[in-house]
Amino acid sequence: MNSVFLMDNVIVVGAGPTGLWLACELRLAGVEVTLIERTSGPRPNTRGVGTHARTLEVLAMRGLADVPLAKGRKVPRWHFGMLPSLADYSTLDSPYQFVVAYPQNALEELLDARAVELGATILRGTTVTGLTQNPEGVRVRLADGTELTASWVVGADGAGSTVRKAAGIAFPGTDTTYYGYVADVTLTGPPPPPAIASQVGALITAPLPSGGFRVSGFDPHDQHPEQEMTLARVSASANRAAGRDLGITDPIWISQFGNATRRAAEYRSGRVFVAGDAAHMHPPTGGVGLNVGLQDAHNLGWKLAAVATGRAPESLLDTYHDERAPVGDAVLANTRAQSALVNGFTPEMQALRAHLSGLIDRHPAVAADLAFSVSGLDVAYPSPDPAAHPLTGRRFGDAAAFPLFVDGRPVLVRYPSAPPVDGAYDSESTLEDLAYAVIRPDGYIGWATTDPDPAAALAAFKAFPADHR
Ligand SMILES: Cc1cc2nc3c(=O)[nH]c(=O)nc-3n(C[C@H](O)[C@H](O)[C@H](O)COP(=O)(O)OP(=O)(O)OC[C@H]3O[C@@H](n4cnc5c(N)ncnc54)[C@H](O)[C@@H]3O)c2cc1C
Structure with a gap:
């Protein structure tokens, strides 16, 4: 050996x-x-x-977001659980108020x-x-x-x-209990709505950035993972869910997946x-x-x-x-x-789906919250240290400062109420009552203070472990 x-x-x-x-x-x-x-x-x-807002922010911090943003398709509303009413990404607190299909x-x-x-x-x-x-x-x-x-x-x-x-x-x-299908194809018929899920099957259809469509869904009448997924099976399942012939042809990729979690x-x-x-x-x-x-x-x-x-x-x-x-x-x-x-193929689940869709339609905050929960913007890493400022671990979302993170170093931020300090990024917006913050290289607050003492802020910044200057 x-x-x-x-x-x-x-x-x-x-x-x-x-x-x-x-x-x-x-x-x-x-x-x-x-x-x-x-x-x-x-x-x-x-x-x-689907590339979500926080991923786009992270890509932007390393100078890599331009290509996906330029070549991808920006989708401001996207399905949640294949409900007919869509989650709304257009109000996210981020420069990227959409999902990018890239x-x-x-x-x-x-x-x-x-x-x-x-x-x-x-x-x-x-x-x-x-x-x-x-x-x-x-x-x-x-x-x-x-x-x-x-x-x-x-x-x-x-x-x-x-x-x-x-x-x-x-x-x-948990092990797989049901299987879904996915296929990248051409549709010769008019595309169906983005998401459908009835008692006979669920189907999601999305235009691909490279042309053609991705169709993906679940068919309670075709659960045979031991058999190869074929164009005929995909067509039968998708057409059944859509209630008409979608004219599915020219598959580029066909696969199936389980729901093991x-x-x-x-x-x-x-x-x-x-x-x-x-x-x-x-x-x-x-x-x-x-x-x-x-x-x-x-x-x-x-x-x-x-x-x-x-x-x-x-x-x-x-x-x-x-x-x-x-x-x-x-x-x-x-x-x-x-x-x-x-x-949700049972009548009870269909009723629940209709109920949730109604909530999304009537309450924009529900549509926005569903998007927030998928976007990655909701992630925070609260500090277990009781002495840490409560904002420690919060995402840093000041897009003007993203280029400062390009080399993966931490960044010292001075908020408007505090005296200047050498090498700090001067934020134009306030964040609660903060004077200074050290932002970790991954864009989360690593240390924060309300004390407007520039020497203490500089010392905290220099002590931050990841500074590889
Ligand atoms: C149909 C479908 C649609 C999806 N849609 C989305 C979407 O829209 N948005 C989204 O965020 N995610 C989506 N996902 C999920 C996404 O594709 C995966 O979560 C992602 O690929 C995970 O990345 P990874 O690098 O962790 O693992 P992988 O992409 O699985 O990469 C693992 C790599 O390790 C290699 N490898 C494995 N074993 C070894 C070994 N022993 N030695 C050496 N190399 C090895 C493999 O070859 C592979 O290249 C989708 C997945 C599927 C199947």
């Missing part, structure tokens, strides 16, 4: 959106990264298409190029089969028998995560972490998996970089699970609620 001892500090397994984003974040802070991916080239088809594989290409540009090593066509760890490091086993060592390993290797299993991290949750019991086991689908799985009904995975990586990236480069104590790494596992739980709960609505 060959043993290869890399100088690299971190091995990331899986070059999906989560692994690619993490590699970029680690490289920004100067950490040596090897990304290991079992497939030999970019994904030919797109799984996700293909996942195009985003992955963008991130891949960025990771390479930043100096990440990407080993494609290489499969990880297992790992062992001790207090000093991790030994990663590859399919050809080679072993690599690293200080830290992150499993961003999807729902079936080899890393998660090898690290002994449990993945409790699980979350890793721990996001960290010693020197091993899990992120993205490796940490949480759920059906794609809510259209958030890519977004949540990217935010996992965004939360872990600066912390792991700070510890790997000796700028922070190891205990910082425990906050990754503490902050992201509750977000995983919220996503699972949100998706389960949507799944229940989508699969």
Whole structure:
């Protein structure tokens, strides 16, 4: 057996959106990264298409939002649980008051190029089969028998995560009870409304940025996961749900998925972490998996970089699970609620769907709140420290300051009531009674004070662990 001892500090397994984003974040802070991916080239088809507001903010903070914004389609209203009345993203407190329909594989290409540009090593066509760890490091086993060592390993290797299993991290949750279909096709008939769910089936139809349509749905009369999903089956199910012939032709991609819903019991086991689908799985009904995975990586990236480069104590790494596992739980709960609505084939569930749609129609705040709960803007990481200012952990949403985060460093903010301080970003808007705040590299308030003492603010900023100046 060959043993290869890399100088690299971190091995990331899986070059999906989560692994690619993490590699970029680690490289920004100067950490040596090897990304290991079992497939030999970019994904030919797109799984996700919906990029949400907080993800767009995060992309903007790293200077990467322009292409998805220019080439994607901006969708201000989108379905929740395939209800006919749509959630309303147009009032979100963000510069991005929409969902951007941008293909996942195009985003992955963008991130891949960025990771390479930043100096990440990407080993494609290489499969990880297992790992062992001790207090000093991790030994990663590859399919050809080679072993690599690293200080830290992150499993961003999807729902079936080899890393998660090898690290002994449990993945409790619920098994699949029904299956849905997805197909990228041409519609020769007029497209149906974006979301339909009746007693005979559920169907969502969305124009793809590259042309054609994605049709996805659930058919209670066709639950045969053991059989290949075909154009004929998709057409029969979609036409039944729509109540007419949609003229579905020219499939580019056809697949099926289950509704298994699980979350890793721990996001960290010693020197091993899990992120993205490796940490949480759920059906794609809510259209958030890519977004949540990217935010996992965004939360872990600066912390792991700070510890790997000796700028922070190891205990910082425990906050990754503490902050992201509750977000995983919220996503699972949100998706389960949507799944229940989508699969509401009984008369009782149809009545509930009609009732909820009525609430959305009559109360704009309901439509806005449903969008908020999916957008990622609702995420906050409150500090367990009772002495911390109550705003600690809140999202920093001042878009004018986003370019200051481009190199992944923290930012010191001075609010209008406080005296100037060297190197601070002078906010034009007030935030409650704050004088100064240190914003973490991931765009959340890491420290805040009402004390207008510039020396204390500068000291807090300089003490912040992730500053890799
Ligand atoms: C039909 C469908 C529609 C969706 N729509 C949306 C949407 O609109 N919005 C949204 O946010 N999300 C959506 N999702 C979910 C989204 O696609 C996933 O959540 C996302 O791909 C997760 O990213 P990841 O990087 O965590 O994992 P993955 O994308 O699964 O990437 C894992 C990578 O690890 C590699 N790998 C696995 N095992 C190994 C190994 N042992 N060694 C080396 N490499 C390995 C894999 O080849 C893969 O490249 C959708 C999913 C589906 C199926």
